[in-house]
Amino acid sequence: MIQWEQTMEIKILRRQGKSLRRIAHEVGMAVNTVRKYLQHEGRPFYKKRETVETKLDPYKPYLQERVKQARPFCLPATVLLREIRDQGYRGGVTQLRLYLNSLTPVVCEEVVRR
Structure with a gap:
């Protein structure tokens, strides 16, 4: 600044x-x-960007519900990708993973077998 x-x-x-x-x-x-x-007088200010609709937006309510139902377990992004692709999603897995990471900071613990 x-x-x-x-x-x-x-x-x-x-x-x-x-x-x-x-x-x-x-x-x-x-x-x-x-x-x-x-x-400009003083500091120039920048406009807020308009939110752009993503390919994932129509599927976000489904994903939120699906993640909530699976608690305390974590669902892999590839499983959710397969489910929403059956519903018509045409985007990639990276966008889905970014969204799932922002949903909840759930800590997935690995099962330890002795």
Whole structure:
């Protein structure tokens, strides 16, 4: 994050007639960043990204219910992938694994056989 002092320094250097490249070199940032800070009063802010609908979204309620029913055991992602593919899912296993990891921080203990 850029400090308020750097923002003021950029504006002062610009008032002194220095070029964007020269200012960028002196403060150690890209020319486009310097341009952004000169165009906006204070710090520029960034818009929140719109949420993009994924291929997995229609199957999330089913997956949540399925994981809840299987507690305290963990269902492998490949098993759940097979189940939702039968329902029409056309995505990959990586997206499914990322979603399952975010669902619950369930610790799966391996069975120890003696």
